[in-house]
Amino acid sequence: MKTKVLVLGANGYVGQAVIRALQASTWAQPVAGVRGASRLGDIESRKLDATDASALGNALKDVGAVVNCVAGSPAVMVAGAQALKQALAPLGAAAPRLVHFSSMAIYGGATGVVEESTPAGTGLGGYAEAKAQTETMLAGLPNVVMLRPGCIYGPSSPQWSERIALLLADRRIGDLGAAGDGCSNLVYIDDVVEAVLQSIQRADVGGCVFNLAMAQAPSWNDYFIAFARRLGKVPVARIGGRRLKVETKMLGPALKIMEIGAGRLRFDTRRLPPPIPPSLLRLWGQDIRLSSVQAQQRLSLAWTPLETGIGRTADAWRALAR
Amino acid sequence: MILDANTVPTGSTLQAEVCVVGAGAAGISLALSLQEAGIDVLLLESGGDQADARNQALYAGSVADERMHSPLDRYRERRFGGSTTIWGGRCMPYDALDFEPRVQIAHSGWPIGMDALHPYYEAANKLCEAGDFAYTAEEAFTTPRRPLIAGFKEDVFSTNTLERFSCPTDFGARYRQRLINGACRVVQHANVGAIELDETRRQVDHIQVRTLGGTAFTVRARRFVLAAGGLETVRLLLASPGASGLGVGNARDVVGRYYMCHLAGTIGTLSFTEPRSVYHGYEMSDEGIYCRRRLALRPQVQDRLGTGNFIARLHHPRITDPAHHTGILSLLYLAKAVIPYEYGKRLHGEEKMKGGQWLAHLRNVLIDAPATAVFLTHWLRHRTLAARKFPSVIVYPRRPRYSLDFHAEQEPNPASRVSLSDARDELGMRRLHVDWRYTERDVHTVKASLAALAQAMRDSGVGSFDYAPDEVEHEMTRYGAYGGHHIGTARMGNDPADSVVDADCRLHELDNLYVSGAAVFPTSSQANPTLTIVAMALRLGDHLKRFS
Numbered sequence: 091m092k093t094k095v096l097v098l099g100a101n102g103y104v105g106q107a108v109i110r111a112l113q114a115s116t117w118a119q120p121v122a123g124v125r126g127a128s129r130l131g132d133i134e135s136r137k138l139d140a141t142d143a144s145a146l147g148n149a150l151k152d153v154g155a156v157v158n159c160v161a162g163s164p165a166v167m168v169a170g171a172q173a174l175k176q177a178l179a180p181l182g183a184a185a186p187r188l189v190h191f192s193s194m195a196i197y198g199g200a201t202g203v204v205e206e207s208t209p210a211g212t213g214l215g216g217y218a219e220a221k222a223q224t225e226t227m228l229a230g231l232p233n234v235v236m237l238r239p240g241c242i243y244g245p246s247s248p249q250w251s252e253r254i255a256l257l258l259a260d261r262r263i264g265d266l267g268a269a270g271d272g273c274s275n276l277v278y279i280d281d282v283v284e285a286v287l288q289s290i291q292r293a294d295v296g297g298c299v300f301n302l303a304m305a306q307a308p309s310w311n312d313y314f315i316a317f318a319r320r321l322g323k324v325p326v327a328r329i330g331g332r333r334l335k336v337e338t339k340m341l342g343p344a345l346k347i348m349e350i351g352a353g354r355l356r357f358d359t360r361r362l363p364p365p366i367p368p369s370l371l372r373l374w375g376q377d378i379r380l381s382s383v384q385a386q387q388r389l390s391l392a393w394t395p396l397e398t399g400i401g402r403t404a405d406a407w408r409a410l411a412r
Numbered sequence: 413m414i415l416d417a418n419t420v421p422t423g424s425t426l427q428a429e430v431c432v433v434g435a436g437a438a439g440i441s442l443a444l445s446l447q448e449a450g451i452d453v454l455l456l457e458s459g460g461d462q463a464d465a466r467n468q469a470l471y472a473g474s475v476a477d478e479r480m481h482s483p484l485d486r487y488r489e490r491r492f493g494g495s496t497t498i499w500g501g502r503c504m505p506y507d508a509l510d511f512e513p514r515v516q517i518a519h520s521g522w523p524i525g526m527d528a529l530h531p532y533y534e535a536a537n538k539l540c541e542a543g544d545f546a547y548t549a550e551e552a553f554t555t556p557r558r559p560l561i562a563g564f565k566e567d568v569f570s571t572n573t574l575e576r577f578s579c580p581t582d583f584g585a586r587y588r589q590r591l592i593n594g595a596c597r598v599v600q601h602a603n604v605g606a607i608e609l610d611e612t613r614r615q616v617d618h619i620q621v622r623t624l625g626g627t628a629f630t631v632r633a634r635r636f637v638l639a640a641g642g643l644e645t646v647r648l649l650l651a652s653p654g655a656s657g658l659g660v661g662n663a664r665d666v667v668g669r670y671y672m673c674h675l676a677g678t679i680g681t682l683s684f685t686e687p688r689s690v691y692h693g694y695e696m697s698d699e700g701i702y703c704r705r706r707l708a709l710r711p712q713v714q715d716r717l718g719t720g721n722f723i724a725r726l727h728h729p730r731i732t733d734p735a736h737h738t739g740i741l742s743l744l745y746l747a748k749a750v751i752p753y754e755y756g757k758r759l760h761g762e763e764k765m766k767g768g769q770w771l772a773h774l775r776n777v778l779i780d781a782p783a784t785a786v787f788l789t790h791w792l793r794h795r796t797l798a799a800r801k802f803p804s805v806i807v808y809p810r811r812p813r814y815s816l817d818f819h820a821e822q823e824p825n826p827a828s829r830v831s832l833s834d835a836r837d838e839l840g841m842r843r844l845h846v847d848w849r850y851t852e853r854d855v856h857t858v859k860a861s862l863a864a865l866a867q868a869m870r871d872s873g874v875g876s877f878d879y880a881p882d883e884v885e886h887e888m889t890r891y892g893a894y895g896g897h898h899i900g901t902a903r904m905g906n907d908p909a910d911s912v913v914d915a916d917c918r919l920h921e922l923d924n925l926y927v928s929g930a931a932v933f934p935t936s937s938q939a940n941p942t943l944t945i946v947a948m949a950l951r952l953g954d955h956l957k958r959f960s
Binding site: 201202264265267268271315319324325326327328329330331332333375377 | 541579585586587588589590593696697698699700701797798799800
């Protein structure tokens with residue numbers, strides 16, 4: 091008898107990957123929790139509003155575990171966590187294992203090596219603040235595992251692969267000098283999925299929090315240069331401080347407005363040149379290094395080497411006609 | 413953390429595990445390496461973030477022959493980032509032969525081989541922002557590139573080795589934030605004066621620091637590293653009596669001797685029969701680095717001819733003579749006043765311009781205006797405004813004629829010397845006096861190499877190289893010692909009789925004082941020194957990490 095695992099946010103990038111892995115496993119049967127139509131073919135799906143506690147309660151009845159990868163606006167993420175708490179708390183020790191996706195964003199502007207015991211940053215922005223709130227809400231539950239991934243990359247990862255590839259192809263980023271000296275804290279999608287599977291299966295990790303980032307993650311510059319080379323977008327450009335200012339101060343807002351406008355008109359916004367907001371540029375220069383020793387040891391993770399991860403991502407990018 | 417020495421109370425003491433003197437290519441690379449290992453580093457820098465004339469004046473000194481050596485406050489910068497604030501960015505490693513003792517080069521041979529340095533070159537290349545550590549065309553490029561000279565026979569000179577170009581990276585600006593993020597303490601406006609030993613006379617006890625603001629304090633550290641450049645390191649060593657009374661590390665009178673620069677010049681005319689057979693410009697590698705091929709005299713030929721190391725590049729005709737009929741070259745000549753001294757010297761020469769010449773240059777500029785406009789647009793876009801700068805003026809001549817730009821090793825010579833003069837700077841420290849010399853062997857290196865090139869051109873049947881053999885010595889010393897490369901003044905060796913530091917860059921005389929920089933290089937190679945300075949600093953960093 092396979093364990094049913096409910097995946098909330100199953101249509102998202104991580105959610106889809108988790109569903110695929112569960113489907114391929116010998117022990118689990120994925121159940122997709124989706125708000126709208128499922129994009130997952132023949133996977134069992136339950137249409138539910140993840141912010142509705144009673145609907146969630148019903149969906150949870152026959153599952154052995156639930157994975158929360160709901161993305162969306164800060165309000166939706168917080169409401170979703172609230173609903174999960176309401177649905178799971180009454181079950182006490184009998185509650186299924188909850189694997190909750192938080193983010194490295196909760197560390198805010200922290201620098202240096204950051205372990206799971208590092209407190210959340212103060213004065214966080216919308217997304218980070220919401221993630222921190224979800225953690226606080228769910229921390230009291232008896233059977234929860236929190237994952238704080240760094241930047242998740244891999245084939246068709248919208249944020250840290252596709253967006254980066256578009257920017258590299260347009261020579262809008264490359265070697266950024268001091269502005270790209272920050273640690274990328276990259277983690278390959280397969281490793282994130284493996285962390286989820288392990289978190290579901292291991293009884294002894296209940297109540298644990300895990301940073302997820304590859305060991306010796308490259309600097310953003312090194313990532314950009316290596317990725318550009320695998321994509322064949324060479325020679326890699328050196329982008330100076332003046333260009334980056336133009337990007338964040340002038341081009342950034344203009345592209346964002348275009349993106350919002352195109353979204354309203356239901357165009358595929360992924361075809362637009364992505365903006366580089368100031369927060370992104372700040373991240374690329376931030377000297378923060380997630381320590382993921384805990385995940386490595388407790389979840390027995392082996393990190394996909396950068397060359398392998400980038401290679402697969404670049405192959406997938408090239409395979410898609412653009 | 414970056415501190416201003418003026419805010420350190422007079423009479424106080426700063427403590428550190430390692431104190432590094434000088435925040436240039438060597439000092440910053442070393443500090444980064446040490447702070448990464450969690451070592452408590454204090455990095456002292458005389459200057460601040462900006463150039464400052466009063467501070468720079470502390471560098472002034474005297475030279476024995478003004479035609480042979482540039483003024484001592486030129487080609488080096490007394491400020492955060494050191495002379496990387498003005499360098500040209502040319503990178504290439506030393507060759508394996510540079511480390512070997514060679515019969516033809518007196519005092520040659522290092523106490524370490526290429527194998528000891530090789531592990532650090534990759535990281536050094538990265539710090540210099542020169543991309544991959546790949547210095548042949550075969551290793552560096554993934555797609556076929558144009559040959560330097562099609563049909564050239566490569567048995568005497570190779571054409572596949574590369575020079576790669578840094579941005580050029582100003583180490584101060586580039587690594588400032590990294591130093592701030594790390595545990596290193598940088599102290600700006602801190603001028604090191606006396607180096608004081610403890611009672612054993614084998615250890616530096618403390619060093620004295622003064623500011624132009626009038627404050628003074630001391631620094632105590634377990635280990636000290638002088639990384640102040642090939643000239644200033646000599647000054648720091650000799651300014652204090654040391655155990656012998658003759659200067660720190662100078663019991664055997666070696667400090668400041670064996671002073672080398674490079675022998676460089678532009679000479680002759682290379683004429684090619686097939687115009688399209690030659691490409692002397694830059695190629696860009698995949699990771700975005702400007703690379704350029706060069707003619708390198710093969711090691712076994714050096715041994716056969718009894719020369720030092722030698723390379724050459726195809727160059728535009730000498731710009732002073734308007735006969736080149738090239739607008740941009742004439743414009744460069746006319747723009748003399750706005751080109752920095754360090755670069756203008758070899759472009760323009762010292763000759764006074766005559767009125768007729770001025771008109772001839774102006775005529776070139778006007779007649780060749782379209783080509784000049786194309787050049788200037790490229791220059792503006794890829795040099796002036798670019799974060800990675802197009803490295804140098806490349807002019808594709810109308811006729812397939814070039815001059816030859818050579819860069820040759822200088823033999824170590826104890827009579828070529830840096831010492832203290834009786835003049836003193838604003839802080840009361842004795843100034844430097846430089847007596848740079850070259851040897852008969854140096855002249856032979858250039859003469860024999862040029863003759864070999866002329867022969868190789870003939871043998872290959874690609875054209876000719878014409879030059880006046882009698883003019884070689886004059887041309888190689890036309891502008892004196894090549895500026896900015898200050899090598900060998902605290903050389904590395906096993907024997908204290910002819911070296912200052914040991915294979916670990918530690919002074920023979922003291923247990924806790926080290927030198928980082930080109931001062932420790934026993935020989936000068938054909939290569940520009942910065943990349944090797946950085947590699948050696950990283951190697952020293954690894955050595956110092958062993959004590960913690």
